[in-house]
Amino acid sequence: MTARNRELLGLLPASLLVTAGFAGVFIQRSNALSNVSLTYGALFLGLCIAAHVFIRITLPRADPYMFPLIAVLASFGLVMIYRIDPTLARQQAQWFVLGLILFAGTILLFRDYRRLERYRYTIVLVSIGLLVLPRLPGIGYAANGAYLGVRIPGVFVFQPAEVSKIGLVIFLASYLRDTRQVLVQGGRRILGVTLPPLKQFGPVVVIWGLAMGILVVLSDTGSSIMFYGGLLAMLYVATNRLSFVVIGLLAAAIGFWYLGTHIPHIHARVETWLHPLNPHLYHAPLGSYQVANAMFAQAAGGLFGQGFGRAALTLPGGGTLLPAPQTDMIYAVVTDELGLFGAAAVLITYLLFVARGFKTALLARDSFSTLLAVGLSAMFALQVFVIVGGVTRVIPLTGVTLPFISYGGSSIVANLVLVALLLLVSDRARRPE
């Protein structure tokens, strides 16, 4: 079977999932089977096939599993969001369509994605500028104590970190391509450990400062971990020096420890993370209510979950039991309704997608492509880690989105552009000489 036919076949399960999921939600809601779920499944299949035909024409050699994996995640997201709020699901579907248009646009515009290297300084400056926007008075807004979004009232809400991560990866891939040899060869060895030369290491230090700055100014632990982790992954691939990663991790650990113990608002977040069941913190504003209830929701799921539409999200009296179920907490809702097996399936889907990304990096012939694929995959993986880790209380919770599943326009659009870039790299890598 050719690669593209495998991709087409892989889209079938995604549309089956939409159909089964919507049917399950309908039954729970109105106690009736209706063929509307079939319509949704067919519509979703139609959209995916349109995208598939587009890939077939423009990128015939691209990885055949990436797009079906994304389609499965998106179908998961649509079902869960529909279950939480049908209006949001319609908006999410519209965002998905817009995302697919931009996905196609990216592929057409950057057929030779190495052209991006020419604009690397513009790209990185715009990315950093976007990151600062949420802190500006008037348009920025805070959610849960973190400055994550930009809102122009009545027009749109937008999370700049989603777009910035792609920009930073492009810049780092291009920069490290040029300097990696110098980083390795210009280094001095002290006590058997290669230390990088300071001049070329400068921009890397800037990114470290950026990660810490995001943490202090925006209180955004998630993006901070995501950007810094992505940087270390790319640095390791570019130089193959474990010592750089160890030094980087130590620097981050010291930074996080200092900020976590000395800056009050970050310290408060650490406290709610460590003691979510403390009654004092539980009832405090911006306290541990959300994290604690997410833990109960996940425990209620058991092995196979309670079934579609059965998780308790609101209190009988009308209050919310699980705040922000469609964005931050969607992973908890998935675990509640589909159990450990459902949640594990979601994580495996992400894992397989990231594995395809790294595989693409291995196949790529030039360093820029390798670094780009590694960076994009690592950022994607870290984003999943940050939010799932937050919900399962491995790390303090920050409101980044669960890619393709959470409700959120900028997230789904930016991540589709990320997939488009990975497919572009993959198509070039698999092209015979």
Add this chain to the structure above:
Amino acid sequence: MLAPVSVALKFGFLIVLYLFLVWVAWSALRDLRRGRGGVVRADAAARYDATGMYDAASSPVDSDGDEFEPRLLVARAPGHETGSAYEIPSQGATLGRGDVEIRLDDPFASAHHARISREGHVVVIEDLGSTNGTYLNEEPLSGPQPLHPGDRIRIGDCEFSYEQ
């Protein structure tokens, strides 16, 4: 009354999902197995060297320094950091605007402009029939020429110096 249908749908959903994941994982595994056999593996190894990624990985910081390591230092080239170095792997390297080891972002460079090849400790540069020519110490190359430390190679506006 529809409860059994609901339960069936939930398990159906999970089964379809897991079958799909097994299918993807299985094909990924098949890729790996194929990679272990001779042909693809050798091909992959060759490609590693061609990217230069492998060279950077095993580059000679930790060696004693008297090894033969021919490299091109960037004197000026758009898109390249001045002072950075490209190692010439043992199977040689091509310079040009196309999909080659050392990519030149220069309107005067051809896709495959010039080739540097190694035979033992002799390093030879050769113009690959480019439109605008390759200059060795400001003299146009006519045939293959051996390189010596300090030689300057110019293609369009890009200039490299050779070190070993």
